[in-house]
Amino acid sequence: SQQGEEDPQALSIQEGENATMNCSYKTSINNLQWYRQNSGRGLVHLILIRSNEREKHSGRLRVTLDTSKKSSSLLITASRAADTASYFCATDGAGSYQLTFGKGTKLSVIP
Amino acid sequence: DVKVTQSSRYLVKRTGEKVFLECVQDMDHENMFWYRQDPGLGLRLIYFSYDVKMKEKGDIPEGYSVSREKKERFSLILESASTNQTSMYLCASRGVREANYGYTFGSGTRLTVV
Numbered sequence: 524s525q526q527g528e529e530d531p532q533a534l535s536i537q538e539g540e541n542a543t544m545n546c547s548y549k550t551s552i553n554n555l556q557w558y559r560q561n562s563g564r565g566l567v568h569l570i571l572i573r574s575n576e577r578e579k580h581s582g583r584l585r586v587t588l589d590t591s592k593k594s595s596s597l598l599i600t601a602s603r604a605a606d607t608a609s610y611f612c613a614t615d616g617a618g619s620y621q622l623t624f625g626k627g628t629k630l631s632v633i634p
Numbered sequence: 635d636v637k638v639t640q641s642s643r644y645l646v647k648r649t650g651e652k653v654f655l656e657c658v659q660d661m662d663h664e665n666m667f668w669y670r671q672d673p674g675l676g677l678r679l680i681y682f683s684y685d686v687k688m689k690e691k692g693d694i695p696e697g698y699s700v701s702r703e704k705k706e707r708f709s710l711i712l713e714s715a716s717t718n719q720t721s722m723y724l725c726a727s728r729g730v731r732e733a734n735y736g737y738t739f740g741s742g743t744r745l746t747v748v
Contacts, residue, residue, distance in 0.1 A: 556736050563744070565638075565724055566677075568736030611677070621667065621692065622737060626676035 527555070527595075527612040527625035535631040542599040544628040546612030547592075555588055556622065557597050558611045566611065569597075604634045637661070640725050640740035647747050653712040655743050657725030664730045666708035667737065668692075668700065671722040683708055715747045 530545045546555070554573045558566040572579045572588045572595065579586045585598040599606055609629045613622040641656035659666065667682040669692075679692030681700040689700050697719060701709040708727075712719055722744050726737040 558736070558739075563722075563742070565739035565741045566726075566737070568738070571736055621679055621682055623679070624669075624677040626674070 527614050527623065529610070529612055529625045529628040531628060532626070533629045533631070535633065536602055538602060538604055538632055538634050540602055542602050542606070542630055542632070544597045544610050544630070546595045546597070546625055548595075548612075548614045549593065550616060552590075552614045552616055554615065555586075555595050556613045557584075557586060557595075558613060558624075560609045560611065560627070562608075569610075599630075602630075602632045604632050606630060607632045638725055638727050638738050638740040640723075640743050642743050643741060645743055645745045647712075647715050647745065649716060649747055651712075651715045651747075653715045653745070653747075655710040655712075655723055655725075655745070657708045657710070657727075657740055658706050659708075659727040659738070660706065661727070661729065661738075662705065663727040663738075664705070665728045666702065667726045667728075668698075668708065668710045669724045669726065670694070671724055671742075677724065680710065717747050719745065720747045721745060 527546045527548045556571045557569045560566045570581045572586050583600045588595045609627040611624050611627045613624045638659045647653050664685045668680045669677040671677045678694050683689045683702040686705045699711045724742050725740040728737050
């Protein structure tokens with residue numbers, strides 16, 4: 524099954540800085556989603572970008588998608604300590620009900 | 635808001651026991667999923683269900699089975715628990731009318747098999 528791969532595996536930044544995480548995948552997709560997971564908890568859906576979209580914004584989040592490179596990036600602007608979490612990208616292919624998740628980027632925002 | 639509830643946050647079971655992990659959602663979603671999450675391996679799909687009484691194998695179904703007798707409930711069954719099934723188990727659901735809104739996850743069940 525296809526799988527997204529996040530990069531970097533871990534990221535540590537100061538509060539107020541921007542955080543950028545990248546995701547690469549292997550095959551054609553319908554859409555790509557980003558999720559957040561606080562330590563020991565379930566995942567929370569952040570944003571979805573469709574395969575025919577190139578950029579999407581939601582609050583302090585900006586997602587880009589480059590289907591020619593099979594890659595996406597998640598930018599969190601003006602980070603806060605509360606943004607400390609693991610972030611996962613997930614993809615689904617044509618006709619598929621299921622999402623395939625990457626291994627995640629662990630973000631630490633230092634106050 | 636959609637709520638997905640997993641019956642236990644933490645569970646300790648003995649090797650060889652039959653284990654039931656329960657998941658209930660309250661928004662009439664058709665699709666439900668069971669994942670396990672392990673350090674360094676990310677989330678891996680065990681089983682999923684398109685609708686009531688339907689089930690499909692995911693990427694790692696061995697040692698597991700599922701039951702979906704009612705639309706709101708999706709149960710994961712470990713027929714004979716083994717130590718390599720120690721993991722975090724995550725249930726998720728999604729409505730077919732909401733294909734562009736992502737999954738809603740439960741809080742997870744951390745299972746330890748001793």
